[in-house]
Structure formats: C-alpha cells, structure tokens
Amino acid sequence: MRYAHEVGNVRAAEGALMARLPEGTLMQRAAAGLARVCAGLLDRVYGADVVVLAGSGDNGGDALYAGARLARRGARVRVVAAGSRLHQAGLADLRAAGGRLIETAAAGEAVAEADLVIDGLTGIGGAGxxxxxxxxLARAASEASGTVVACDVPSGVDASSGRVEGAAVRADVTVTFGTLKPGLLVDPGASYCGVVELVDIGLGPYLNDPDVVSPAAEDVRPPLPGAESDKYRRGVVGILAGGDEFTGAAVLATGGAVHGGAGMVRFASVPHAVELVRHRWPEAVTTVIEPGAKALDAIGRVQAWVVGPGLGTGDDAEELISAVLSTDLPVLVDADGLTVLSRRRDLLTRDAPTLLTPHAGELARLLDADRTAIEARRLEYVRRAAAELDATVLLKGSTTVIAEPDRPVRVNPTGTPWLATAGTGDVLSGLTGALLAGGMSALDAACAGAYLHGLAARLAAGGPHPEAGESPISAYDVITALPDAFRTLR
Ligand SMILES: NC(=O)C1=CN([C@@H]2O[C@H](COP(=O)(O)OP(=O)(O)OC[C@H]3O[C@@H](n4cnc5c(N)ncnc54)[C@H](OP(=O)(O)O)[C@@H]3O)[C@@H](O)[C@H]2O)[C@@H](O)CC1
Ligand SMILES: [K+]
Known part of the structure; x- marks a missing residue:
C-alpha cells in the first residue's frame, strides 16, 4: 500500500518531529533529497542551467537550499522570487554558493532555456x-523544454484534495517529503505530478492513520481456488442486466463476470437479452424472468448480485432492484440501477453490503450535486456519497476512488485514458460482482475489481509491444485481457 496524508496530518507530525530536532533539520533533509533527485535527472550537474522558482514560504526555502546544493556542484543557478518575501536563510545559502536572483521580467526567458526548473512556489501551504x-510563472514552467521538478507538490495543486482551480505547474517529477499527499494520487492533481518520488525525512513514526491509500499489486488478492473448491464454493454471481432496449451491457457485464473468477455466473433478463448472452457466453446459466416481485425466485441460489447495466429505469427495473436489495446478500448496483436509486434512496436501507459504482454523472444524480464539481473534487464527493448513502461507493473516472464510511479512501493506481469508452463500466460491474461472490468484502472487491480492470485495459491498449505506445481498445478487449491481468498478481 502507498499511504497519503492530508495537510493537517502532515503538519501535526512535522510539529511533533521538529520538537525533537535542531531547527532547520527537516528543511535540510528535504532539500538534500530534492537536490539528489534533481542531480540524478541532469546529464551533468557541473555547468547545468538551473532556475529556481521560489515563493515566500518554506516550499521556496526547500527549493533555495536545493539550488544551493546544486550550485556547489557547479550548476549555474538563478532564482526568480514570486511575491514580496523570500526564505532569507535559503537565499543567503544560495548566494554564498554562487547562485543569483534575477528579475521577474527575465523569468520567462530563463525558464525557457533552463535545463532544469525547480518549482518552489507553493507546497502544502498553497490555497486556492x-x-x-x-x-x-507556473504556466511558463509548464511549457519549459527542460525538466521540471516540483518541490513537495506541483504549485497550483491542492495537496489534500488534488483540486486545481487555475494555473498549475505541470511537472516531470514531483519530489514529496515525509509522506504522499492525496492530491498527488487523485486527478486532476495527479495528472500534474509526473513521476512522484518520496523522500524520507523521518516523519513516519509521527504520522496518524492515512487519509488515502493506494494499493500495490500485492495488496490485491482475488480469491484463489483450492483443491477442495467446486463451482458453488468459488462463488455464484447473479447478473440482472439488459432489457428490450439495451442488450450490449448485459453481454459485457456477463463477460466481466465469466472472466472474473466466478465459479458460476447466473444471468437473468428478458428473452432477447438472455438469447444474446447465451449465444456469447455459453458458460453462463441463464433464466428468462417475468417482471414482478417474484422475479428472483426462478433464478436459483447466488452469493452476490449485480444489478443495473442496461436494465432500463422504469417500474419493472425498480421492482427488480427493490427485490434484490431486500435480500441479505451483497449487491452491486450500477448504471440504470443507480438512476433508479436516485429517486428511491430509501431502498439503500439494508444490513447486507451494498456497492455502488457510479461515474460522476450518476453520482451527481444520486447526491443531487453538480457533475463538474464532482470531477474537480472526487475525494470529497466519494466520501460524502459513502456517508450519505451508507454504502461502499466506487466513483469511476480519470482516477477511480473507493470510499466506505470511516475508512481511508482507496485510490486505484491502474487504468489508461483509453478506458473511457462505452461498455467498460459494464465489464467492471460483472468482474467486481464475481469477486464479491467469491467472498471478498465490498471494499476489497471494489478495489481488486478496479485494479484488475485498469490493468487489463493497459495490457489491451499496450498489446504485445507496449514500448511502441498504446492503441484504442473496446470493452470487449478489456474482458479478453482479464486473464493476463490476473496472472500479473501471482
Ligand atoms: N511539513 C513538513 O513536514 C515539511 C515541510 N517542508 C516544506 O514546507 C512547505 C510548507 O511551507 P509553508 O507552510 O511555509 O507553505 P508554502 O507551501 O511554502 O506556501 C505558503 C506561501 O504560499 C503563498 N500562497 C498560498 N496560496 C497561494 C496562492 N494561491 N497563490 C500565490 N501564493 C500563495 C502564501 O502567501 P501568503 O498567503 O502568505 O501571501 C505563502 O507565502 C512544504 O510544502 C514543504 O515544501 C519541508 O521544508 C520540511 C518538512
Ligand atoms: K511546489
């Protein structure tokens, strides 16, 4: 797991640690780490052209001390001061090492021709x-042809939330201190960071529990079949999807489940959808159901339900969703199911686990909120959704985030922009439903589902020669790549 802490938590730990150390120690540790990474990025430090963008806070101080370290190794270091003040001791050190301050008016040219730009405008103290x-200056740095290294956080990115309200530095590398910040993991902030390097400054023992975590491959543990397993013990997932109007979603969700490790997939729907699913996935056990409260009775036993993709939003769909949520089994609700829930939030009052998998538009309907605001502040809204709806919520999108009341938010590290194509969400719901049926908790199933789905998409987009770049993919390609994605976890 990678751990991230919000600004308040970082400041509390910093205070506790600083009380035990001589003044300035932490800033020197940070600056040393920053200078080390910068030096590694330059072909040669001696003679390299380095520009430091320094704001008036300690973020600027870190950058100035790092600049001084590079100047002592022979780099030509120039500083642009943003704002009225500069960290005086840092500036004095840089000057003593041979660096010099230049006018803001000359900054554009200096940044454009630099081999390396260090962004020390704002760090965790940046607001708005x-x-x-x-x-x-941030715009100039973003367009620089040299390497851009952000100190702690790319300036303009909110460290706790990843929110970006105006200009922000687009960095090639972000060197962050003590712990990751949530804004480095979650879009839009994450997309400004480039490669994130974590420098240890000794904060670890003083940090509280993380606010956000991001799983690595070893944290994703889908259930494995043992010698004793049979199809029932491995988990039967029931999929209620598709209708007279939409059938593709049903085929794709079933495919996600078939390739998601379920012992058995039961699929139930109207005759036309059943016919298509049977044709494409003979592995699935299918049932034609009549609308009505007794629809589930004909289907047979399952360990978890997936309901919603392509289901429609009318009375029949509502009745089916109501019946599924009345069971004591884990239920994943997606797509049209979420639209129905936005007018029937009362259906969410239940004891068994409920996992909702909205994209921003669906969450906007569920919370009666604004879609753009959700995309800009994903962490805030996914937490709010989990608390208000009392469910596990997986918010899909450029960064997929998963929340459960009173737990750190999980941020999915896999995925590719090519995943933004019709039908991939249906695959995710089937896959995640299979993991739920296999006995994973809603939070772990959501996390593993998102991870494998994003990885499968990357494998599909990268093809056999990922070094040659990525290509467009279809939802079906994601299903086909799932076995390879599972294999990478072994
Ligand atoms: N915590 C740790 O463990 C360690 C922390 N360390 C370092 O300290 C950094 C935090 O330093 P910090 O607290 O001085 O805040 P910082 O990020 O420099 O920003 C404050 C300045 O920004 C300005 N400003 C704010 N918003 C702005 C805006 N929208 N637009 C323009 N300006 C804006 C604000 O201006 P003001 O509002 O005062 O006018 C103020 O001058 C941290 O990120 C890390 O690098 C390490 O040295 C060691 C370990
Ligand atoms: K910065």
Whole structure:
C-alpha cells in the first residue's frame, strides 16, 4: 500500500518531529533529497542551467537550499522570487554558493532555456487559485523544454484534495517529503505530478492513520481456488442486466463476470437479452424472468448480485432492484440501477453490503450535486456519497476512488485514458460482482475489481509491444485481457 496524508496530518507530525530536532533539520533533509533527485535527472550537474522558482514560504526555502546544493556542484543557478518575501536563510545559502536572483521580467526567458526548473512556489501551504506572478510563472514552467521538478507538490495543486482551480505547474517529477499527499494520487492533481518520488525525512513514526491509500499489486488478492473448491464454493454471481432496449451491457457485464473468477455466473433478463448472452457466453446459466416481485425466485441460489447495466429505469427495473436489495446478500448496483436509486434512496436501507459504482454523472444524480464539481473534487464527493448513502461507493473516472464510511479512501493506481469508452463500466460491474461472490468484502472487491480492470485495459491498449505506445481498445478487449491481468498478481 502507498499511504497519503492530508495537510493537517502532515503538519501535526512535522510539529511533533521538529520538537525533537535542531531547527532547520527537516528543511535540510528535504532539500538534500530534492537536490539528489534533481542531480540524478541532469546529464551533468557541473555547468547545468538551473532556475529556481521560489515563493515566500518554506516550499521556496526547500527549493533555495536545493539550488544551493546544486550550485556547489557547479550548476549555474538563478532564482526568480514570486511575491514580496523570500526564505532569507535559503537565499543567503544560495548566494554564498554562487547562485543569483534575477528579475521577474527575465523569468520567462530563463525558464525557457533552463535545463532544469525547480518549482518552489507553493507546497502544502498553497490555497486556492495561484495569484500573480505565481500563475504566470507556473504556466511558463509548464511549457519549459527542460525538466521540471516540483518541490513537495506541483504549485497550483491542492495537496489534500488534488483540486486545481487555475494555473498549475505541470511537472516531470514531483519530489514529496515525509509522506504522499492525496492530491498527488487523485486527478486532476495527479495528472500534474509526473513521476512522484518520496523522500524520507523521518516523519513516519509521527504520522496518524492515512487519509488515502493506494494499493500495490500485492495488496490485491482475488480469491484463489483450492483443491477442495467446486463451482458453488468459488462463488455464484447473479447478473440482472439488459432489457428490450439495451442488450450490449448485459453481454459485457456477463463477460466481466465469466472472466472474473466466478465459479458460476447466473444471468437473468428478458428473452432477447438472455438469447444474446447465451449465444456469447455459453458458460453462463441463464433464466428468462417475468417482471414482478417474484422475479428472483426462478433464478436459483447466488452469493452476490449485480444489478443495473442496461436494465432500463422504469417500474419493472425498480421492482427488480427493490427485490434484490431486500435480500441479505451483497449487491452491486450500477448504471440504470443507480438512476433508479436516485429517486428511491430509501431502498439503500439494508444490513447486507451494498456497492455502488457510479461515474460522476450518476453520482451527481444520486447526491443531487453538480457533475463538474464532482470531477474537480472526487475525494470529497466519494466520501460524502459513502456517508450519505451508507454504502461502499466506487466513483469511476480519470482516477477511480473507493470510499466506505470511516475508512481511508482507496485510490486505484491502474487504468489508461483509453478506458473511457462505452461498455467498460459494464465489464467492471460483472468482474467486481464475481469477486464479491467469491467472498471478498465490498471494499476489497471494489478495489481488486478496479485494479484488475485498469490493468487489463493497459495490457489491451499496450498489446504485445507496449514500448511502441498504446492503441484504442473496446470493452470487449478489456474482458479478453482479464486473464493476463490476473496472472500479473501471482
Ligand atoms: N511539513 C513538513 O513536514 C515539511 C515541510 N517542508 C516544506 O514546507 C512547505 C510548507 O511551507 P509553508 O507552510 O511555509 O507553505 P508554502 O507551501 O511554502 O506556501 C505558503 C506561501 O504560499 C503563498 N500562497 C498560498 N496560496 C497561494 C496562492 N494561491 N497563490 C500565490 N501564493 C500563495 C502564501 O502567501 P501568503 O498567503 O502568505 O501571501 C505563502 O507565502 C512544504 O510544502 C514543504 O515544501 C519541508 O521544508 C520540511 C518538512
Ligand atoms: K511546489
């Protein structure tokens, strides 16, 4: 797991640690780590052209001390001061090492020709949209042809949330201190960071529980069949999807489940959807159901339900969703099911686990909120959704985030922009339903489902020669790549 802490937590740990150390120690540790990474990025430090963008806080101080370390190794270091103040001791050290301050008016040219730009405008103290001249400097850095290294956080990115309200530095590398910050893991902030390097400054023992975690491959443990397993013990997932209008979603969700490790997939729907699913996935056991409260009775036993993809949003769909949520089994609700729930939130009052898998638009309907606001503040809204709806919520999108009341939010590290194509969400719901039926908790199933789905998409997009770049993929390609994604976890 990778752990991330919000600004308040970082400051509390910093205070506790600083009380035990001589003044300035932490800043020197940070600066040393930053300078080390910068030096590694340069072909040669001696003679390299380095520009430090320094704000008036300690983030600027770190950058100035790092600049001084590079200057002592022979780099030509120039500093642009943003704002009225500069960290005085840092500036004095840089000057003593041969660095010099230049006018803001000359900054554009200096940044454009630099081999390396260090962004020390704002760190965890940054708040709201960057003001001037910070915003202009951030834009210049983002367009620089040299390597751009952000100190702690790319300036303009909110460290706790990943929110970006105006200009922000697009970094090639972000060197962060003590612990990751949630804004480095969650879009839009994450997309500004480049490669994130964590520098240990000794904060670890003083940090509280993380606010956000991001799983690595070893944290994703889908259930494995043992010698004793049979299809029932491995988990039977029931899929209620498709209708007279939409059938593709049913085929794709079933495919996700068939390749998601379920012992058996039961699929139930109207005759046309059943016919298509049978044709494409002979592995699935299918049932034609009549609308009505007794629809589930004909299907046979399952360990978890997936309901919603392509189901429609009318009275029949509502009745089916109501019946499924009245069971004492884990239920994953997706797509049309979520639209129905946005007018029937009362159906969510239940004891068994409920997993909701909305994209921003569906969550906007569920919370009566604004879609754009959700996309800009994914962490805030996924937490709010989990608390208000009393469910596990997986918010799909450029960064998929998963929340359960009173737990750290999980951020999925896999995926590719090519995943933004019709039908991939249906695959995710079938896959995750299979993991739920296999006995995983809603949080772990959501996490493993998102991880495997994103990995399968990357494998599909990268093909046999990923070094040659990625290509467009279809939802069906994601299903086909799932076995390879599972294999990478072994
Ligand atoms: N915590 C740790 O463990 C360690 C922390 N360390 C380092 O300290 C950093 C935190 O330093 P910090 O607290 O001085 O805040 P920082 O990020 O420099 O920003 C404050 C300045 O930004 C300005 N400003 C704010 N918003 C703005 C805007 N929208 N647009 C423009 N300006 C804006 C604000 O201006 P003001 O509002 O005062 O006018 C103020 O001058 C941290 O990120 C890390 O690098 C390490 O040295 C060691 C270990
Ligand atoms: K910064």
């Amino acid at each position: 949209a960057l003001r001037e001249p910070h915003a202009t």
